[in-house]
Amino acid sequence: MEIVKASLTLIPTRDVILPPVTSKVLKYLIMSGELFPFLRDLVSSRDKHKPLFISNLGVNGRRLVLMKPVHVSRGTALDAFISYPLRPDAITPVNGVFNTPYGEFQVTLNSFMVLDEFQPPQGNVVRVNFVSPVLLSSMIGLPPSLNPRFRGRGSNFTIPSPGLIIASAYKTHQGLTRRFDDVKSFKLAVLVNALSKVINFRMRPVTVSLGERGDKVRKTRGVKGWIEFELPPEFRGTMKYLMVGSYLGIGRSRGIGLGEISLEVKDLGASSKADLSGEQEPRS
Amino acid sequence: MEIVKASLTLIPTRDVILPPVTSKVLKYLIMSGELFPFLRDLVSSRDKHKPLFISNLGVNGRRLVLMKPVHVSRGTALDAFISYPLRPDAITPVNGVFNTPYGEFQVTLNSFMVLDEFQPPQGNVVRVNFVSPVLLSSMIGLPPSLNPRFRGRGSNFTIPSPGLIIASAYKTHQGLTRRFDDVKSFKLAVLVNALSKVINFRMRPVTVSLGERGDKVRKTRGVKGWIEFELPPEFRGTMKYLMVGSYLGIGRSRGIGLGEISLEVKDLGASSKADLSGEQEPRS
Numbered sequence: 001m002e003i004v005k006a007s008l009t010l011i012p013t014r015d016v017i018l019p020p021v022t023s024k025v026l027k028y029l030i031m032s033g034e035l036f037p038f039l040r041d042l043v044s045s046r047d048k049h050k051p052l053f054i055s056n057l058g059v060n061g062r063r064l065v066l067m068k069p070v071h072v073s074r075g076t077a078l079d080a081f082i083s084y085p086l087r088p089d090a091i092t093p094v095n096g097v098f099n100t101p102y103g104e105f106q107v108t109l110n111s112f113m114v115l116d117e118f119q120p121p122q123g124n125v126v127r128v129n130f131v132s133p134v135l136l137s138s139m140i141g142l143p144p145s146l147n148p149r150f151r152g153r154g155s156n157f158t159i160p161s162p163g164l165i166i167a168s169a170y171k172t173h174q175g176l177t178r179r180f181d182d183v184k185s186f187k188l189a190v191l192v193n194a195l196s197k198v199i200n201f202r203m204r205p206v207t208v209s210l211g212e213r214g215d216k217v218r219k220t221r222g223v224k225g226w227i228e229f230e231l232p233p234e235f236r237g238t239m240k241y242l243m244v245g246s247y248l249g250i251g252r253s254r255g256i257g258l259g260e261i262s263l264e265v266k267d268l269g270a271s272s273k274a275d276l277s278g279e280q281e282p283r284s
Numbered sequence: 285m286e287i288v289k290a291s292l293t294l295i296p297t298r299d300v301i302l303p304p305v306t307s308k309v310l311k312y313l314i315m316s317g318e319l320f321p322f323l324r325d326l327v328s329s330r331d332k333h334k335p336l337f338i339s340n341l342g343v344n345g346r347r348l349v350l351m352k353p354v355h356v357s358r359g360t361a362l363d364a365f366i367s368y369p370l371r372p373d374a375i376t377p378v379n380g381v382f383n384t385p386y387g388e389f390q391v392t393l394n395s396f397m398v399l400d401e402f403q404p405p406q407g408n409v410v411r412v413n414f415v416s417p418v419l420l421s422s423m424i425g426l427p428p429s430l431n432p433r434f435r436g437r438g439s440n441f442t443i444p445s446p447g448l449i450i451a452s453a454y455k456t457h458q459g460l461t462r463r464f465d466d467v468k469s470f471k472l473a474v475l476v477n478a479l480s481k482v483i484n485f486r487m488r489p490v491t492v493s494l495g496e497r498g499d500k501v502r503k504t505r506g507v508k509g510w511i512e513f514e515l516p517p518e519f520r521g522t523m524k525y526l527m528v529g530s531y532l533g534i535g536r537s538r539g540i541g542l543g544e545i546s547l548e549v550k551d552l553g554a555s556s557k558a559d560l561s562g563e564q565e566p567r568s
Contacts, residue, residue, distance in 0.1 A: 190474060
């Protein structure tokens with residue numbers, strides 16, 4: 001199944017107050033039938049790992065994912081994207097001024113990109129940027145045979161590791177094929193963690209408001225930052241899962257724009273590793 | 285086997301230039317027979333996971349682990365500690381002025397503490413502070429059956445997770461009993477990661493010089509910062525491994541003072557978790 005990423009610009013026609021989770025603007029435009037009406041069923045579906053991503057709104061390359069509503073001046077160019085499975089009517093022109101509970105926006109379509117997962121970028125080193133907070137479930141790393149015993153345990157606030165990232169991207173990929181293989185995702189989590197070489201990282205926890213319910217603010221915790229690591233030779237093929245993840249996100253709450261990642265792939269060659277970790281044991 | 289932690293103050297009698305890995309000062313004093321002469325064999329032993337920790341020198345609660353030699357003014361109080369197995373002659377008075385290749389130091393013994401691992405602190409939440417950079421081997425998380433196939437792979441520069449920390453502390457504990465169980469350390473790494481709840485963390489990678497060899501500076505990468513997490517009920521007993529880790533360190537290069545940790549144990553109770561992660565699934 002191919003995936004398409006539709007990139008949009010939204011410009012408020014007057015000053016607006018955006019909700020903390022700014023993906024709600026695009027979600028409203030889909031659900032009200034103004035934009036991409038064929039996605040309504042997918043948006044409201046309760047399926048796990050569904051092949052859909054609605055990004056938060058961005059300004060100057062930073063996504064607005066916040067704890068409080070935010071004021072945005074009229075005329076500010078906000079960027080966003082929606083990713084979904086390619087279908088005959090999936091690529092449609094989008095242009096117009098639309099009203100939402102969050103204000104009025106002029107919406108322009110900038111590009112459609114179609115993911116070719118059979119042409120993953122060449123390289124053994126990948127930097128994964130967490131463009132919005134990522135929430136990777138710790139339970140991916142539980143042996144599936146123990147799932148019944150520990151149902152409902154674990155946490156979605158975890159420290160992203162190469163294995164958790166690859167296994168989460170694999171889950172997203174499974175959402176396309178609708179064939180779920182918990183043994184493979186468990187093995188990926190464990191083996192990629194054991195055999196990868198972390199090159200560098202920056203990570204910090206962030207708290208995200210998910211909106212109000214009654215007089216309580218629903219919050220969640222995620223991680224922003226990036227990690228650069230070398231994929232083990234045996235797992236270079238997992239780059240295609242990361243590619244899918246760069247369209248559809250990874251981890252929990254992708255439907256509201258969390259788990260957005262971007263990739264930078266390089267080829268460092270094995271020899272350069274010695275400079276990075278003097279104490280490392282020699283490769284056999 | 286009981287462990288003792290001997291805390292010392294070292295005051296340079298003149299301005300000194302300390303090496304980047306400041307634990308070398310104490311190591312020299314042991315190897316030259318001036319301090320704790322009974323530790324010489326242990327210091328020079330090539331055993332893995334040996335029950336010995338020589339800390340770096342600290343000023344105002346910060347350990348000096350650096351990329352370049354550092355100037356310290358005479359009269360500055362430097363603190364340090366050595367941990368080792370308790371033995372009849374292990375607790376000896378220490379007081380005097382000693383010469384080293386790094387300058388002359390007045391050394392005073394402040395305290396001996398004996399670890400009682402059968403009295404671990406009560407609580408389900410632990411904050412592990414990385415007092416010096418930690419280097420946790422990714423290979424702890426490899427199923428032991430695959431060890432022969434992947435020998436020499438993986439990395440010691442990893443992102444500390446609850447499972448890696450507990451499994452590394454267990455390895456340190458095994459160094460006391462000299463009974464090694466790679467299946468148990470693997471299981472701890474995997475299951476503690478899957479079932480723990482991270483509460484908060486701050487982490488940053490640091491580069492440490494290990495000294496010069498010819499005209500090349502040997503470097504390694506580690507992680508500073510801290511992580512706070514809730515131990516799963518099934519693994520509360522692992523607190524005793526962390527206790528041992530707080531005396532003997534965790535991970536690689538403990539012999540030169542890397543992997544020093546301190547602990548803060550709290551009891552938060554299960555209900556408070558809901559505030560920290562609004563999206564979390566209910567506990568069964």
